Amino acid sequence: MAEQPEMAVLRSRGDGLFARASVIPLALRLLSIGPVLILVLLAVLFSLLTPNFLKPGNLGNIAAQTAVIAIVAIGQHLVILTRGIDLSVGANLALATVIGGLVFRSFDSAILVMLAMLLSGSAVGAVNGLVYVFGRLPHPFIITLASLSICRGLALELAIGHTTMRGMPELITTIGGASTFGVPNSLFVVLIVTGLAVLMAKAMVWGRWIYAVGGNPQAALGMGIPVRAVLVSTYVISGLCAGIGAIMLAGRTAASSPLYGNLLELDTIAAVIIGGASFLGGRGHIGHALVGAVMIGVIRNALNLLNVDVFFQMIALGLIIVMAVEADVLRNHLEARARVVQASRTQ
Amino acid sequence: MTEAPAAPVLAVRHAQKHFGAVHALKDVSIEAYRGEVLALLGDNGAGKSTLVKCISGIHPLDEGEIVLDGQVVAIRSPAAARRVGVETVYQDLALFDNLTPAQNFYCGREIAFPAWLPQGLRFLRGRAMDQEAAAVIERLKVKLPKFDAPVALMSGGQRQAIAVARATVFARKVVILDEPTAALGVRESRKVLDLIVQLRAEGNAVILITHNMEHVIELADRAVVLRQGRKVGEMKPDRDNQRKLVALIVGAEV
Ligand SMILES: Nc1ncnc2c1ncn2[C@@H]1O[C@H](COP(=O)(O)OP(=O)(O)OP(=O)(O)O)[C@@H](O)[C@H]1O
């Protein structure tokens, strides 16, 4: 009964709907499943608009086109979980394909080529993380931006004027481009990477530390968590994911190119945010990145089928990002209100 | 209160701390005893937080030593402080908003397996941590709306109770509370004060920083006053010397 006057105050502040305590958890739950809901609605809408959308061949297309974004977005998601950002992923991927292509010229070994790409990707990630943490930079924006420029330049330099270098070992083209029982192999890679990432993020202590560092870096230090190592590790994993993405893309096209991965940083950041992770750090499931990546793939694919031109696709994607960020703002607002309601309920 | 035992569990001797030109601690010595609440008092900027941050491993002392159970210890990190049995609830509330109460409890010392792997690579025992945290919350009679929701959704008092409860679980010698009731209303403060009484009853040395003289008089067995980085007094706080205590804090003559 004691809460009556306080509730009245809440309502009189004009917060309308959300002053009702019971509405807040419901709204928060809706927000958390929102992206999946929207994805399903989009799929239904597109399948009504264009009959080709749901055909197995087209779904395979979406999977193949989304695989690279999805894998790299998973790495990006870990970085964003720690309140960071990795702008270098696209250029990193391009550099990895070029290095893979150069290795292929000298050694006809799929294993060596793949190792080179993975190593190149992780090394760039390690440099990003180490410079960010030990160079005491205020934000990883700058270093990963610099790294974007350096990697792209290096890739162009190493490719000595070629925009594409043809040829990839058969194993790699099979992984990136072929299908098994009609399911693109790249889809299996996405599932394996997702599975490993979820295992690390949810079941392992290291994953818990990533969330802790994102949630409250100061407190994480106070709790004895190796914050610097955790931060660096997320950039290494993001780079590794760019390396895996490089294998997928080089495999699908049977080529490497210093121009690959253009604007991939935007696609992956968009995937993470659209999927429902928060820029405030420490919030979001790995699945969010996946949902976001699929959503981007679905929208692009459907608008292609509907012959909507590519400029409009970019505008649509931008609008969706704005909506996703607004949803994040709304979520934080609701959480703040939930706190007030809790305080007024303390008996 | 009972007679304080002869040997202090914690002693800080001749602590000096500079932040650039700021001389934050000037030859400060304090002692804390088991089963006793020691109030650490002083005006804003007196050096209270700095002193406890030195004890809990956030800042190194420039000079002086920290003695635990008669042994000089080097506390180089927060983790080291917790290893030797010093738990701290920081002024700025070191909770993780995005984690649940149980995850907060065990953050940085997760129950995990297998033991032969380094801690970071082990797998979490989520259920064990949930159960033990729930048992503690229950024992301390902390009321939470939902046990599996992130603490972002909880009130200031509930959050502070979680932070204090976390300290109770792991404290073995000393619990330091830096303004634990600063942001709380009357009812929520009461809950935290009850927890402090419980901590003391369980045999911890409690160091309590607060600006609330009522709380000091009600709870503290002893009070140490800092002013501009110097220890300017020590007494047993009660109604009769409350004015004297306040005068010491602000530096006025009585
Ligand atoms: N990290 C730091 N860097 C520089 N100066 C600092 C730092 N921490 C504290 N100080 C300075 O040291 C002095 C003591 O600060 P401290 O935080 O210990 O005061 P306090 O007694 O806890 O005050 P309050 O009651 O406001 O919390 C102040 O002058 C403060 O500005």
Ligand SMILES: [Mg+2]
């Ligand atoms: Mg302070």
